[in-house]
Amino acid sequence: YPRMIRPLAKVILRGDRKRGIERLRLVAEKGSWAAVAAKMLLVEISLHDPYGARDPALAVRLMEEVRAKYPSSSMLHSAQLAALYQAGRVEEAHKGALDYVKKAEDGRYRRFDMPKGLVFLAAALWALKRPEDALAAYRRAYEEKPRNRWAVWALIRAGNVLDLLSRRPDALQHYKEAVAEPDRWGYKEYAERALKRPFVLEGEFTVDPR
Secondary structure (H helix, E strand, C coil): CCCCHHHHHHHHHHCCHHHHHHHHHHHHHHCCCCHHHHHHHHHHHHHHCCCCCCCHHHHHHHHHHHHHHCCCCHHHHHHHHHHHHHCCCHHHHHHHHHHHHHHHHHCCCCHHHHHHHHHHHHHHHHHCCCHHHHHHHHHHHHHCCCCCHHHHHHHHHHHHHHHHCCCHHHHHHHHHHHHHCCCCCCCHHHHHHHHHCCCCCCCCCCCCCC
16 A cells, blocks of 8 residues: 555554554544545554554455445555455455456556566465465566566565475575565565575465565
8 A cells, every 4th residue: 555554554653552543443434535544544553563453354344445435446456455365364365366466467457566466366375275376476476577576575485485395496596586686675685584594484474574
């Protein structure tokens, strides 16, 4: 979602956390023009807050409401996929990611957004215990040009999958290729770390390190 949402959520939570969240919920329920912004802030908090306000199920419900109002937004679609994935509704995340990729293919979304959709798809495929399909989706994301941050991140994630499949030489090749990419998004450190030691997964893949 817009780059302003995450910083705004952090600002709100620096003060009276409980009061700030209650106000956001009130605006989300009763507001008019500000309701969508309040819902998106609540989604960010519900997905990423480390101090007790995390609630992926709430994020899913809020994203259903927002997407019903703006069904053609690729940005909101990806936010919904993030909510579904973190809520453990992996089959729905997989189905939604396939739809996202199809829309990027047929022009309803920008082609530039294709790598993002493929990264969501790959994460869902891994969670569904389909590692080879996940690897193929990550690799396909990297092949998209011009390369954006999602494409470069997909290359690193492809290396991670290869490490988990005990294919270290192939993983190293992916990391080396990622290190050679211009470091516009701060991902080089992840590739360099993986070059030093094989990737170990704790829990499920995060879709994006940001």
